[in-house]
Amino acid sequence: MSDAAVQHETETGPCLSERETQLLETTLELLYETGYDKLTVDEVVARARASKATVYRRWPSKADLVVAAFAHGVRQIATVPDTGSLRGDLLHLGNVLLDHGRCNGAAIGGVMAEVKRSPKLRAVFEREFLDARRELVHSVLRRAVDRGEITPDVISDEIWDLLPAYVIFRSLSPSRPPTEKTIVTLVDDVLLPSLTRTLR
């Protein structure tokens, strides 16, 4: 029986064999070091003491491999703990995104560019990355509703991702990486006024 068959899908998301996990982590390591297009499959393979066939059996191209690795990295981000207030939760969330953006700043631009070209990659990316982000944001907002800090109707389906989007964009930005001050400003001057505004 093959390695893969040992897997047991106990929850949502793919369940990876050990070899797959190891390959993805090696890939992620290199992705963070060198960015998307300086990363080479040969180097991944050399570091993991693996064979190209072993990689290409699972992921049909470099793009698939890298997107899978990226998703694997994202999947490990924890939930946001309840700090007791909306402001605290948002600041915490912002700082988590900040940390994550710091390590993959060089990578995500290339990854997203790659993702735009393939519906298959798009599906993976959407499921693993966007949905995870959305869940983070919505859990924070739900808690705020429960606390009575905001009303449900200020939560927009259109721009729920403003906070992560801006942090990621700034992480991409070559000359203005985001700082803690960026988070504070964004939360205090933009998000809170927006979420607590009096609706027309």
Added chain:
Amino acid sequence: MSDAAVQHETETGPCLSERETQLLETTLELLYETGYDKLTVDEVVARARASKATVYRRWPSKADLVVAAFAHGVRQIATVPDTGSLRGDLLHLGNVLLDHGRCNGAAIGGVMAEVKRSPKLRAVFEREFLDARRELVHSVLRRAVDRGEITPDVISDEIWDLLPAYVIFRSLSPSRPPTEKTIVTLVDDVLLPSLTRTLR
């Protein structure tokens, strides 16, 4: 007298010979079609019926060429006309960015990833792209201050680029390209509440 000598730097920014303009526009065309890393210099050269030497004489690498082309594309965006109100100006600005994002959605991710690797490219990118964006935003805000719609102290140096950043991010986003509704929501539910908030 050589082509290059025809150039006359009459203002800020480079002054391009006809050949250079043509090469950049061909590059831009391909960049929009295929994205950064599927674009090949050979294809640029073939479309422009040029020679690789002609390209590499001017731009020492593919990255330089593409960033120059990208900057050339950005340089052509007009100023935002005065619509009479802050809200009108912001909506108009959002729609301009929307249009621009639509065509370069596949490109800018790769470009930004590339830019992160080279200080020289970073300088070009910053000057041509970020400064132009900042000027657009600030001109809109200054007009609003002049009209008395907002006070100068709500204008942040930290997150002045929230609008363009979010539009660009969504343009990058494979499954959620921005729409006009995105702009309206962003302006009405976020930017205006933030800009007209009562300062603590």
Added chain:
Amino acid sequence: MSDAAVQHETETGPCLSERETQLLETTLELLYETGYDKLTVDEVVARARASKATVYRRWPSKADLVVAAFAHGVRQIATVPDTGSLRGDLLHLGNVLLDHGRCNGAAIGGVMAEVKRSPKLRAVFEREFLDARRELVHSVLRRAVDRGEITPDVISDEIWDLLPAYVIFRSLSPSRPPTEKTIVTLVDDVLLPSLTRTLR
């Protein structure tokens, strides 16, 4: 009792289990179809519905496998019947070689090239192929001596294999495969004049 134990070496040459015979014949089939280096072990294994381990347990490399298969093929060539005359025997022998060359024309070049590299394979090849050929030729010549057609001293140890060698060479030859006329000419114009020459 295992398959292997069924074997009983009753005479010279290896005694093969059924599985081994089947594998060699599948190999031979493919060898005749595709030649030495386009033949793949995977394809042999697939056709025989066997496992690579099963093959490699018996023959330590592709070369060993193919040479064994080749030898197996050669082993099945019958003896030359007595036609009553040297000329008839030689023509018959030539035609047997012709038939055999027709099917392995694409194979023997590669096999011989491979054999040159390994003393072990050389021994197998020599025993199975050359010795068998020599015995065929010598049996024909001995009969001719018995009939009084030739004297023993015209039989050379140096070039006893002229007939098979030439037929094989021509079978290898891409544009001039041997025909029956080739055999007749060789026998009548070369071999018989040589064998019946008056010795100096």
Added chain:
Amino acid sequence: MSDAAVQHETETGPCLSERETQLLETTLELLYETGYDKLTVDEVVARARASKATVYRRWPSKADLVVAAFAHGVRQIATVPDTGSLRGDLLHLGNVLLDHGRCNGAAIGGVMAEVKRSPKLRAVFEREFLDARRELVHSVLRRAVDRGEITPDVISDEIWDLLPAYVIFRSLSPSRPPTEKTIVTLVDDVLLPSLTRTLR
């Protein structure tokens, strides 16, 4: 203007640029050292300090490259000088073939096997190799006719290549490489009796 255009076809056979000659000679060197299928294009390229593209631009596959190199090697064999007698000429010719076979013994089997698979390679091989051999043999025989040693009608179109064929076969033969004695025996005991036989 490209290198190739510098060529001027002054005689039969292709005229090679310097780079081509160098690549073929490197290939030939490796072919003699390692035989057909242990030869790698990467090694050729490394030794010649060339690029794979440079090789594959000219020869679309390893097989084409090797056959071209082989032909290039054959092309350099000189003519057979007039020794004054048919026997002397044949012995000389035999020894030339002997020398050539010694160095390419490991190679020619693989080459011929390869040649059998492609009509294109067959054409090259036939033109460069067989025709050259035929001309050598026929020049020797013509001189013998001129000297009155033999009559034209003993010269067969069917088996003119008996001498080279046998020498090559024995060069291929793993356990019986040809020697000078082989040549002498072949000439004295077979070829001369055949060529000077009284016709029926």
Added chain:
DNA sequence: TCATAAGCGAGACGGTACGTCGTGTCTTACG
């Protein structure tokens, strides 16, 4: 008017990554 020089198209070239495929080793589960 002509020559000298500079830019140009064309494209060969060295290098390197990609993705495919074949060999020989190994492991797992079945009979």
Added chain:
DNA sequence: CGTAAGACACGACGTACCGTCTCGCTTATGA
């Protein structure tokens, strides 16, 4: 235990792209 199935490391193949280079051609000025 032998076998079918097939994953795996290794490494070659043939393709494609980048950035460098050389070749003649054209054009455009300066003698």
